[in-house]
Amino acid sequence: MKEKLKELRERAIAQIEAAQDPEKLNEIRVAFLGKKGELKNIMKGMKDLSPEERPQFGQMVNDAREAIEKRIEEVGRAAEKRLMEKRLAAETIDVTLPGKRTQAGHLHPNSIALRELEKIFIGMGYEVVDGPEIEYDYYNFEALNIPDNHPAKDEQDTFYINDKILLRTQTSSVQIRMMEQGHLPIRMIAPGRVFRSDEVDATHSPSFHQVEGLVIDKGLTLADLKGTLDTFAKELFGEETKVKFRPHHFPFTEPSAEMDVSCFKCGGKGCRFCKGEGWIEILGCGMVHPHVLEMAGIDPKEYSGFAFGIGLERIALLKYEIDDMRLLYENDIRFLKQF
Amino acid sequence: MVASYKWIQSYVPGLDADAETFRNAMTLSGSKVEGFEKLDADLDKIVIGQIKKIEKHPDADKLVVCQVDIGDEVVQIVTGATNVFEGAKLPVVLAGGRVAGSHDGTMVEGGIKIKKGKLRGVESDGMMCSIEELGSTRDYYPAAAEDGIYILPENAPIGESAITYLGRDDVVFEFEITSNRVDCYSVLGIAREAAATFGKEFCMPQVKEAGDSRDVDQYIKVTVKDEELCPRFTARVVKNVKIAPSPAWMQHRLASHGIRPINNIVDITNYVMEEFGQPMHAYDMDTIAGNEIVVRRAQEGETFVTLDGQERKLDETMLMICDGEKPIGLAGIMGGENSMITDDVHTMLFEAACFNGTNVRLSSKKVGLRTDASSKFEKGLDPNLAIEAINRACELVEELGCGEVVDGVVDVHTPLPGGHEIPFDPDGINGLLGIDISEEEMIEYLHRVELEVDRERRLVIAPSWRQDMLREADVAEEVARFYGYDKIPMTLPSGEATAGKLSYPRSVERLVREAAEIAGFSEAMTYSFESPKVFDRLLLPADSPLREAITIANPLGEDYSIMRTISLNGMLTSLGTNYSHRNKAVRLFEAANIYIPKALPLTELPDERMQITFGMYGCGDFFNMKGVLEDVFTRCGVKNRRTYDPTEKKPFFHPGRQADVFVGDQKVAYLGEVHPLVAQDYGIKTRAYIAVIDLPALMPFVTFDKKYAGLAKFPAVNRDLSMVVPKEVSAGQIETVFLQRGGKILESIELFDIYEGEQIEAGFKSMAYKLVFRAPDRTLEENDITAALKKIMNGLEGLGIELRS
Incomplete structure (x- = not known):
């Protein structure tokens, strides 16, 4: 089971690293951390463990969850930054076009x-x-x-x-x-x-x-x-x-x-x-x-x-x-x- | 007043300042020099030469070759002039010199440079000059040849400067003389100031007195019937008159003053007028009936031909010089044709008189004739001047040998002004000027202009020609002038501090101007007077009270003859000007008065009402203009509700697009779309809008107080009311219902939709308002709103309004 958890963790991280945009990351989050996600699934096997092993395994699951969450967030922030940079680049204007002025009057x-x-x-x-x-x-x-x-x-x-x-x-x-x-x-x-x-x-x-x-x-x-x-x-x-x-x-x-x-x-x-x-x-x-x-x-x-x-x-x-x-x-x- | 520098210098021997120094110093001591002209500015290397020999030009029929002696050498000059002859003395400009213009009288700026050259192969080392080439004309140099070289008198010194010989080495200064210094309208007066300014000696010409002999009485008797208008009349007689040209020196001085030499007698009167500032007149004794002069007022309707040949119509305010039978002169203005001096005069009469300045001025205005003489008399001459001038003239007659002066003078006068006394208070003078100089120094300055100081009696004694010297302040100015205005220190007043501020009306006006500026209106300025035709252009009815305008008695013309009672014309004219200049979008405002008389004709000052007039075309409609007014009201802190009343129909506005603006019962403004006929008349071919704020009416509602009301702590409740409204019901009526019935909890109302058309029954319109309710101290409950809305609905139903389903 520990092997399985380790494999899951590595696979999740690998997928996160490969993801390019926030949507994909969200899919990954659901697939691994969601209510019906793989992590929940693996937790189901806890009941087969001895009472001594359970806390240890629980700790490992939590570590894996935190690691995955942290990575999703990091990669997500980078992805968002990339997206914003792309959008801002597309919004470049010609600053030499004429300014829009308020038409105040002039004193004599x-x-x-x-x-x-x-x-x-x-x-x-x-x-x-x-x-x-x-x-x-x-x-x-x-x-x-x-x-x-x-x-x-x-x-x-x-x-x-x-x-x-x-x-x-x-x-x-x-x-x-x-x-x-x-x-x-x-x-x-x-x-x-x-x-x-x-x-x-x-x-x-x-x-x-x-x-x-x-x-x-x-x-x-x-x-x-x-x-x-x-x-x-x-x-x-x-x-x-x-x-x-x-x-x-x-x-x-x-x-x-x-x-x-x-x-x-x-x-x-x-x-x-x-x-x-x-x-x-x-x-x-x-x-x-x-x-x-x-x-x-x-x-x-x-x-x-x-x-x-x-x-x-x-x-x-x-x-x-x-x-x-x-x-x-x-x-x-x-x-x-x-x- | 112009004055020749050489003439001035003849009375101030030590004066040797150059023209620029003289100008600056005189200006700083109070005789402002407007400018000066160096008569020889464009003349250079011009000497007196004598033709020794004339030979024909070998290759030209119309040219001759002259050998001209110029003193230390003989030069060869080729000329085409026909009036030259051997032995003739003439002005010669040498090679490298300059003349002022060409022979035909055209002046060239900077002059024309004369170069060595060949004329048809024969060398010519200069040019012989006509008077035009010397920068003048025969009018001023009558001795000069007509259309030829100026042949100089036989005694002209060969080799000397012709510029000097002809008096062209002079500078003519133009002075601005102020009205208090009549004495400075004369070369002597200016010379006295010049001597004082430069601290030099002033040498008054010594004039021989007439003597006590009564010989003159055998020739003439003088009666002055109006002593008020003629405080002094002096007369002297010259017999065996020999009319001839006056000498060159006199002609040159007159020429430098722009006076044409005529003959010795006329020139003497002009010379003395320039020298002393006293006009004189010369009569032919043979034309004077009864050997008598009578000075009297004219009769109403009397006519008189002045020596310019014009017939003048007189009235009884005017003073005449008459002989035993008839008028022979218009006193102080011009003599008569009938007593004019001619070339065959035998015996003549000089007149030097003093006339009442105001009377001369008014008479001169009435007959429309202003002369050199009248412009001097009207300033009010010193009666003492007359006797000096007439004696000076007689002295010149003898000096010039133009007749025999009969002994004695006829002198009819009222008591003559003597020196007058003014308290002398050196501390007061120092105090007024902010300086600290000694009494001795002050006395020295005063002496320069012949103001004597009696130190024991502490008095300044001013001579009779200084009639402007009346009080200590006048003495202080004399001290300041010669101490030097520039030496007086610069200090700031040390009195108690005062708060600088705008007056209240000006503060309000400034707020309005700011609002106008922010709203995009530029400031216009138009005239306060306009044409009475304006009322017709504005389509005002014949009985409109606005037609009761103040009329100017002496306007520049009908177009500027009434003081405006309404501000529209200036604005419409300006909009029209802009339209014709193809300016597409224009917003202008003007802050200026209208003038409403309390009664006509005017007996007390009118009501001057500051109007803020806004005008625009091409950038907005009625509601933009209305918005501008609302902005102004807001900026001026007007908290009261404004109502817009369309009922008074102003003829210059569109009948369906105009309103008077009220705060309570007080009309404070009006606005509207300019009536198309009016717009067309002013050349505005598009819709134009005008708004006028009557600032005095708005003033009571203006406040500069601002008070923080607290930001809302409790939530607002919004209700949208969508209504079907009879077409004739105005938004103003609906809003009145909201405001009267909505209670204190109605925070604001906003019209967000108005519609007329297919889905709405004919005769109705759809309007939608957003009402915002809020209480400052609690959260509103549903029944608060329902109650308010119910009251509002009751009111709206009264106007025939239904809610849309």
Whole structure:
């Protein structure tokens, strides 16, 4: 009987080794280990053994069972692995075929530029606020030190609704509204639409966007204005950007300046982009005029402030090298998708 | 404002910076140089030569061979010019030199290089030049020959540079002068700034005064009837006038400023206008009736012919210069044809006046005539300038020998502005600028521009031409300009910290934009103003309140004349543009205001309502658009149930495919398929969809609060309801029944099938919903479900709905 068991064990192992796939292995498992399998069959002969031999033989049967099971499992795992490798090989794809993309929309270049500005100024503690686009003459001009018949009023080519109401020509009007609220100190930027009666062409639009900035606090200086705008320029155009402040005139700031940044295309050497100048004019700024503070109910002896105005389209056109302003208002999807 | 560098340098003797240095320094001190032109950029090796001998060319009838003395040698030049003669002095460009253009006036960038060569076999070592080849025209060099070589005066120095001799060795700078610096619209004003910028001495021309003699009164009497519009009027008389060309030096300076030399008297008025910034006018005394000048307002409807021959219609706001009988000039704008100086003038009258800037500006606008003079007057000139200018002009008359100046001046004026005083506070200036410089240093800067400082009285005294100097901040700017903006340090504000943030409406707008972006919509921007025809294009009825739009008084044209009351036109136009550009699938959105007046005509500011407008074609249907709205609402934390009401028929939408969107009773949005007639009108030849969110209406339902609800611990029970529904019953009605009757245990509903067709009786449709029931605190039992379903079924039966067997 022991011989028979040994032969059975060897035959089973041999068959397992020869088997290639899990199905065959399962057949082998049934044939040898199943309820009516050979091992069960051989067990039937136990009753013919002496009581002393029985435990020993039982142990041998168990050993054989374990050996067969272990081998089936091992060979089975290898077979499965082979099968999987075969399947995976068959599933090989051409990875250079085009990707399938989600069709998210694209923000307008103006909005992208504005997001950048907002991020920079919010980081410096500014609140982003709004004011009306149809505005009283008072907020757009008079309170900004531009009384009736001031030449600057004519220069701005204003759209009027009537004597007192107009389409704002500058977001500076929001300065006055914020100052009037009287919550000091103020750190704000006010982005928004402004309107001037310019005919449409590659560099002009009767409707465009400005971002106004205003800071009112005790002891603010022109040096603070320079430092703030220098930080802004470096954040927006890169760490190596240089700024240049040129004296200028705005009725609502004194002293006033225009700020140039070193050309971010050529780094200041002069190129087609900066028309060989090496510098690009980017914004107007200055210390809030004491008369403007007074009109808004702020004592210029106690508080000072600075303000700046940035043309959003100008930033967008420069940053994205858009050569025709009309593209911004045409809304061709092929244009918008590039941003 | 343009200014010749040589002219500037004549008042600032020590100024020797090159053009580029000058430009940068002036810009940094506040006189922005827009650009400059070197008049001799394309001229090289051009000298004055004299023709010694002219011989015929052996092989060409139309050429001659000239021996030209150029000082240290004689060169041979072959020319085809016909106006040359032996002894003539002329500009000669030597071999290796350059000229600016060709004889016919065509300018060549970089100039034309002149080489040694042979003309029909005869050697030619250079070229004799016409004025065109020197880069100008006879308009500016009237002495130059017409169609020939420029024959120079007999006293021209042989061998010297012809470029210098003709004043072409100059640089013309173009300045951007800001409106507060009227004084810089003059060569003297610029020269004063240049001297201050470079720390050099400024030498004002010394002008001979008119003297106290009243001889002039025998010639002219001046009456100013409106002193407000004419604070000063000065007049002087020149007799025995001899009209002739002005000298070369004056012609060259005028030419460099783009002013054509005419004759000595006209040139003097132009010269003084450039030099002092004070416009002047010259009248022929013989045309002045009654030896009298009266300055008065025009009469309504009066007409007047200006010296350009145009008849101008006047009104009583305009100021006229009149003689004893009639108007002879439109004050500050242009003189009259009737008093124009002609070549046979004997006695003439110079006028230098100061007119109210605003009045000149408005009058100039009304008559549609802007002149060099009016553009100077409208900035508001210093009345003190008039007397200096008229005396300067008379001095030049004597210097140029063009007449006898009658002693004395007629000077009618209101009290003249003197120097004005501003407190001097060095600490305040340092404080405002963020610097720390000494009082002495500040005073030095201020002196450069003739701002005197009275240290005892702590005052800055500004001269009358600096009417922009009013307050300490103005003084601070002067200090900063000459200290150098670039030397002011860069610091950051040190005040209390503030929290940077978006305003609440902007935060909401950003959420909506994000939702739009995720849903595949790209952002459009369109104009806020549009044509009133838009309402017809949108098929709005005549009595639609949307037609109550704000009108712009001075629009760019009718197409941009009203402020939009509805956002559709911009979107439809953009979709149409895309369609015509053959873009197949387009999804756009715009976030912009509409302007709803509270009353018309406008007396208070309108309601500006932010509209989020979505538009699309070629990529989805009504339900895609509805889904976008739902995505937006979800993203904005709108928890309230939305209802879609198809009853209000908007004419621009498909009558059966549109809805108003409500949250409770509040209309927050609308959407629909664009009516085919409207789509066609905008050039969209396919189905297009629009949705508009009225952001202010949605705002109260928006919340940024998020709260964790706990994941379900107990099992859900699903029930599918398959129903036969009368066709006119909407899904919204059925869902309302579910929500009202399903109780708290109804967790969700989902429509999974809708069918109309063969197996369904006509007038009915088949709909199938999956209802999910769940309780948060227990496992539901069969009777919970049965009870809920029973209530639901009762409700559905009321709508004529039966369960399918």
